[in-house]
Amino acid sequence: MKTMIVCASRYGSTLEIGRWIAERLPWESVDVYPVEKAPEPEGYELVLLGGGVYNEVVSKEIVEYAEKHLTFMKDQKVVLFAVCLDTKGVYMRGKIHGGWNYLKPLLDLFKDQLPIHAGVLSGEINPKKLNEKDYNLLMTFYNKILKRNFTEVPYRTLMNKLEVWEFVEKALSRLEGRF
Numbered sequence: 570m571k572t573m574i575v576c577a578s579r580y581g582s583t584l585e586i587g588r589w590i591a592e593r594l595p596w597e598s599v600d601v602y603p604v605e606k607a608p609e610p611e612g613y614e615l616v617l618l619g620g621g622v623y624n625e626v627v628s629k630e631i632v633e634y635a636e637k638h639l640t641f642m643k644d645q646k647v648v649l650f651a652v653c654l655d656t657k658g659v660y661m662r663g664k665i666h667g668g669w670n671y672l673k674p675l676l677d678l679f680k681d682q683l684p685i686h687a688g689v690l691s692g693e694i695n696p697k698k699l700n701e702k703d704y705n706l707l708m709t710f711y712n713k714i715l716k717r718n719f720t721e722v723p724y725r726t727l728m729n730k731l732e733v734w735e736f737v738e739k740a741l742s743r744l745e746g747r748f
């Protein structure tokens with residue numbers, strides 16, 4: 570099945586996850602693209618769209634790519650995923666934050682042409698890779714919002730190949746009409 574995986578990845582983890590997905594798919598023809606280099610999805614039967622989460626929402630670049638090619642993708646099988654740290658979400662003062670909420674802009678786009686599968690996968694923050702703006706933003710988040718007392722952004726990885734492969738296996742079941 571000719572497959573394309575498009576990843577909007579500012580710091581590389583979403584792209585790495587895209588490659589793990591490709592590794593687990595049981596056919597040869599799987600192309601993984603960073604969104605900025607992705608061609609049109611023409612000719613592909615299965616399209617996976619993934620984006621990192623920044624400031625509580627999936628990357629706008631992947632949403633824009635999906636918007637641009639939405640009509641075309643009505644004839645294709647689509648899988649959506651977001652990559653972040655807070656994959657589960659939390660309840661706080663009457664609201665749910667994180668988790669599936671992050672993927673909502675993409676899910677909303679596809680409400681009339683339902684994706685076969687979607688998920689929220691675990692990523693990482695590597696302070697060595699961050700640009701200055703994001704580094705400072707995260708310091709403010711940790712110290713002002715979470716009220717920590719960090720002197721630097723901590724390295725944190727939740728990257729989990731098993732989780733990614735389980736996600737792929739679920740998508741494969743859906744392709745076969747199973748749940």
Ligand SMILES: Cc1cc2nc3c(=O)[nH]c(=O)nc-3n(C[C@H](O)[C@H](O)[C@H](O)COP(=O)(O)O)c2cc1C
Pocket residue numbers: 577578579580581582583584620621622623624625626652653654655656667691692693694695699703704706707
């Ligand atoms: C500026 C910034 C904001 C972030 N905001 C969130 C957030 O709101 N929720 C979350 O769970 N993770 C957040 N993260 C963590 C990213 O989702 C995580 O680093 C992800 O793996 C990034 O993917 P990438 O490496 O493909 O860019 C943030 C990271 C950065 C750098």
